[in-house]
Amino acid sequence: MHEGDETPGHAPPNTLFLSGLALLLLVLTFVLARPFLGAIVLALLFSFLLHRPFESLVRLVRLRSLAAGIMLILFAAAVFGPVAFIVTHLAQDAGIVVELARDPQRVEAALARALAPFGIERSQVADLVAQAVERVAGLLQGALLGLLASAVHLLTALLVFFFLLFFGLRDGGRAYRALRRLIPLRKPAKDHLLALVGQRTRAIALGAFLVGLVQGVAGGLGWWFFGFPAPVFWGFVITVFAVLPFGPPFFIMAPAGIIALLNGDWFAGIGMLVWAGVIVGVVDDLLRPYLIGKRSGVHPAVILVGTLGGLFVFGVAGFLIGPLLLSMVGPVLQVWAQERRAEEEEDAAGEEPDAAPAA
Amino acid sequence: MAEALGRAVELTADETRASRFLLVALALLAVGALFILKPFLTGAVFALVVGFLLQRPYRKLAGWVRSRALAAILLVLLTVLVVVAPLVGIAYGIADDAVSIAQNIEGAGGLHESAVSLLTGFGIEPAAAEGMYKDAVAGIGNAAQASVLPTLSKLGSAAANIGIFIFLLFFVLVEGEALGAYVGRAMPLEPSRRDHLLQQVANRVRALFLGTFLVALVQGTIATIGWWALGFPAPIFWGFVMTILAVIPAIGPVIVMVPAGIFAIIQGDLWQGVGLIVYGVVVVGFSDNLVRPFIVGRSSGVHPALVLLGTLGGLIVFGTTGFVLGPLVLSMIEPVLTEWESIRPGPG
Numbered sequence: 001m002h003e004g005d006e007t008p009g010h011a012p013p014n015t016l017f018l019s020g021l022a023l024l025l026l027v028l029t030f031v032l033a034r035p036f037l038g039a040i041v042l043a044l045l046f047s048f049l050l051h052r053p054f055e056s057l058v059r060l061v062r063l064r065s066l067a068a069g070i071m072l073i074l075f076a077a078a079v080f081g082p083v084a085f086i087v088t089h090l091a092q093d094a095g096i097v098v099e100l101a102r103d104p105q106r107v108e109a110a111l112a113r114a115l116a117p118f119g120i121e122r123s124q125v126a127d128l129v130a131q132a133v134e135r136v137a138g139l140l141q142g143a144l145l146g147l148l149a150s151a152v153h154l155l156t157a158l159l160v161f162f163f164l165l166f167f168g169l170r171d172g173g174r175a176y177r178a179l180r181r182l183i184p185l186r187k188p189a190k191d192h193l194l195a196l197v198g199q200r201t202r203a204i205a206l207g208a209f210l211v212g213l214v215q216g217v218a219g220g221l222g223w224w225f226f227g228f229p230a231p232v233f234w235g236f237v238i239t240v241f242a243v244l245p246f247g248p249p250f251f252i253m254a255p256a257g258i259i260a261l262l263n264g265d266w267f268a269g270i271g272m273l274v275w276a277g278v279i280v281g282v283v284d285d286l287l288r289p290y291l292i293g294k295r296s297g298v299h300p301a302v303i304l305v306g307t308l309g310g311l312f313v314f315g316v317a318g319f320l321i322g323p324l325l326l327s328m329v330g331p332v333l334q335v336w337a338q339e340r341r342a343e344e345e346e347d348a349a350g351e352e353p354d355a356a357p358a359a
Numbered sequence: 360m361a362e363a364l365g366r367a368v369e370l371t372a373d374e375t376r377a378s379r380f381l382l383v384a385l386a387l388l389a390v391g392a393l394f395i396l397k398p399f400l401t402g403a404v405f406a407l408v409v410g411f412l413l414q415r416p417y418r419k420l421a422g423w424v425r426s427r428a429l430a431a432i433l434l435v436l437l438t439v440l441v442v443v444a445p446l447v448g449i450a451y452g453i454a455d456d457a458v459s460i461a462q463n464i465e466g467a468g469g470l471h472e473s474a475v476s477l478l479t480g481f482g483i484e485p486a487a488a489e490g491m492y493k494d495a496v497a498g499i500g501n502a503a504q505a506s507v508l509p510t511l512s513k514l515g516s517a518a519a520n521i522g523i524f525i526f527l528l529f530f531v532l533v534e535g536e537a538l539g540a541y542v543g544r545a546m547p548l549e550p551s552r553r554d555h556l557l558q559q560v561a562n563r564v565r566a567l568f569l570g571t572f573l574v575a576l577v578q579g580t581i582a583t584i585g586w587w588a589l590g591f592p593a594p595i596f597w598g599f600v601m602t603i604l605a606v607i608p609a610i611g612p613v614i615v616m617v618p619a620g621i622f623a624i625i626q627g628d629l630w631q632g633v634g635l636i637v638y639g640v641v642v643v644g645f646s647d648n649l650v651r652p653f654i655v656g657r658s659s660g661v662h663p664a665l666v667l668l669g670t671l672g673g674l675i676v677f678g679t680t681g682f683v684l685g686p687l688v689l690s691m692i693e694p695v696l697t698e699w700e701s702i703r704p705g706p707g
Contacts, residue, residue: 016382017547018699025692032672032685040668156671159610167664182700 035153038317039161041324046075047168048198049205054169068170072162089232189339196331203298204323211288212239215279219249222275226268228256240319250276298327398516401680402523408687409438409524410531411561412568417532431532435525443521449595450517456596552698559694567661567690572683575605577650578643582612585638589631591619603682606670611647613639665689 033040047054050071057067168175183190220235228234234256238249257272303323310322396403413434421430531538539557546553579602586601587594597619601612616639623632666686673685 015699015702018695018702022692022695022699025688025695028688029692031676032688033668035672035675036668160667160671163667164664167662171662171664182696 036157036160037314037321039157040164041317041321043161043164043168045201045205045320045324046165047172048201050075050169051172064170068166071169072166075165076162086232086236185335185339189335189342192338193331193335196334197328200298200327200331201324204303204327207288207298209320211283214287215239215249215283218279219253219276222253222272222279223256226260226271226275228260228268228272250280253279298323298330302326302330399520399523401677401684402520403527404684404687405680406524406527406531408564408568408683410528410535412565413438413532414535417535427533431529434532435529438528439525443524447521449599452595453599456593552702556694556698559697560691563661563690563694564687567666567686571606571661571666571686574647574650575602578602578605578646579612581646582616582639582643585635585642586616586619589634589638591623591631591635603670603674605647606682606686607667612643616640616643661686661690662693665692 054067054071057071058064061067061070180190180194183193185193216235216237216239219238220231223234224231234252238252241249241252253272253276257269257276259269260272261269306323306326307319308322310318310320310325312318314321417430417434420434421427424430424433543553543557546556548556579598582601582605583594583598586597591597597615601615604614605611616635620632620634620636620639623635625632666689669685669687669689670682671685673681673683673688675681677684
């Protein structure tokens with residue numbers, strides 16, 4: 001660092017100007033990309049994850065554009081069916097949940113029975129339940145209305161997503177090489193950094209989101225099998241929260257099971273509790289290590305903070321952006337520390353600090 | 360130039376401090392100037408770009424009429440006649456069409472019933488569904504009107520922008536060369552690098568305007584003619600929408616024409632609908648492949664993904680004219696980054 005200051009004419013005016021210009025343009029690019037941040041990040045993520053299958057497809061059909069188009073159609077077919085199913089049922093289930101919440105006799109009766117031993121009276125319980133119900137019902141309806149009102153933006157974001165997925169698959173390799181060239185680090189450090197970032201991204205995408213999907217589907221199936229209302233809705237909720245560490249399906253399914261027990265439904269209650277335990281156990285002990293390995297995983301705290309912080313800062317898309325962003329802090333710090341150490345050793349060993357910049 | 364650079368190499372510590380101070384002052388002034396310019400940014404940017412694109416015709420014209428000022432005035436008048444006046448007329452047409460579309464939506468009974476039944480199908484109570492539909496219609500109508508119908512203050516700002524555009528265009532034409540040279544001198548870059556960077560940016564801008572916007576304009580016009588000839592409603596508004604869509608790679612006006620054709624077929628206008636779909640897919644779809652090589656040759660400029668992001672992001676961030684400003688900004692990033700990469704210190 002300090003050598004640069006001692007020889008001011010070396011590069012500063014050129015570099016400073018171009019760096020400033022590049023920074024300005026990058027900030028403007030971010031401003032332009034901000035409305036579609038979620039779609040962009042998702043498209044880049046999927047083109048990264050699908051890179052290897054895409055390259056094998058290219059070897060098969062020879063044409064990169066054709067291969068990207070085929071991948072796009074396959075992806076849409078694989079995703080649209082389930083998404084359409086979930087969205088239609090989600091809206092219906094949300095309606096059921098709202099109705100259930102509006103007619104609080106059942107919840108209230110169960111709660112009153114549960115709280116009676118603590119000396120809380122039934123009327124107090126009723127007040128509490130009524131308040132909570134108003135809140136939840138309002139929130140749910142607000143979310144549904146918001147979803148419908150932003151239909152145009154949603155469609156545009158979808159368009160952006162599929163476009164960028166196509167180009168990300170077709171030209172992603174070129175963009176990656178260009179990005180690689182832009183990183184001003186020595187080759188080993190650069191390789192190390194990019195490998196770490198790639199590993200972390202894969203770990204989060206597979207480890208957190210795929211695992212969440214599995215947990216949500218399993219949880220929703222259990223919900224349906226034991227005859228609880230609105231299985232798709234609660235499966236969706238489990239998926240969203242499954243990204244968080246420490247077995248969240250349990251925290252959503254167990255209360256349902258306990259309510260069933262309190263209502264006297266022994267089969268459904270115990271079945272639900274056992275099933276929740278099985279899901280959490282199987283996923284945490286078998287699926288997660290199998291998918292991402294023990295070592296390359298991102299610390300659960302990072303995912304927790306990233307998910308919640310991302311949701312607050314970037315909205316719905318932040319639930320992905322947050323953990324991805326935070327997971328890169330570690331690799332960057334690690335490579336930085338390594339490089340500093342290497343530089344110090346170099347300074348200590350030889351008296352030629354100007355040898356490196358020439359390359 | 361060369362002396363200045365030579366001197367820069369031997370800056371003393373005092374001079375370094377002074378140059379840093381000047382740099383900070385310059386940055387502050389630039390921010391201030393941007394704030395003052397902000398209301399006229401559209402006019403100013405368009406004047407710069409159009410003036411840049413018209414440099415070659417301007418020089419030829421100046422050679423013929425033997426007077427730079429006269430040539431500039433002629434070109435400005437021509438631009439106003441060919442571009443600005445039709446644009447103003449089109450803007451009014453769009454506003455009229457948008458209002459009629461909003462009224463049509465409010466009056467369309469079939470849409471109302473099907474939307475409400477769709478919502479109740481999702482388990483939403485009929486009364487709530489009714490309210491949601493009304494809100495949505497009001498929202499669409501308001502958005503359609505607000506996006507194009509100039510309110511009084513917007514009208515003033517549009518007039519000011521047009522005035523700034525005309526004024527600046529004249530000066531950019533006359534002083535363009537001097538301006539370019541001044542910008543070049545002000546850039547603290549070696550002459551060879553500077554020329555390379557400016558050349559790259561100029562190429563991108565030219566490719567963007569000719570290869571993307573002019574092609575989109577031609578395509579949008581062809582689509583609009585078909586729309587109007589087949590008797591579809593609100594041709595100016597939909598023509599405008601289709602022209603903007605034509606900027607987006609691979610989508611184009613077809614994405615409006617096919618659904619509109621299907622809608623017409625459902626409503627019983629079989630030939631009208633089929634005609635629009637065939638026209639959209641065959642004539643408009645292939646006009647892209649015919650027009651583009653004719654205008655720009657095979658030179659590819661900006662990556663289509665950047666054009667897409669710039670168009671949509673620009674529309675949202677900068678408003679109506681953003682569909683030009685967005686791609687313009689994004690088209691510069693690659694040349695600048697490439698130049699930065701070749702120059703920055705440290706191991707490559």
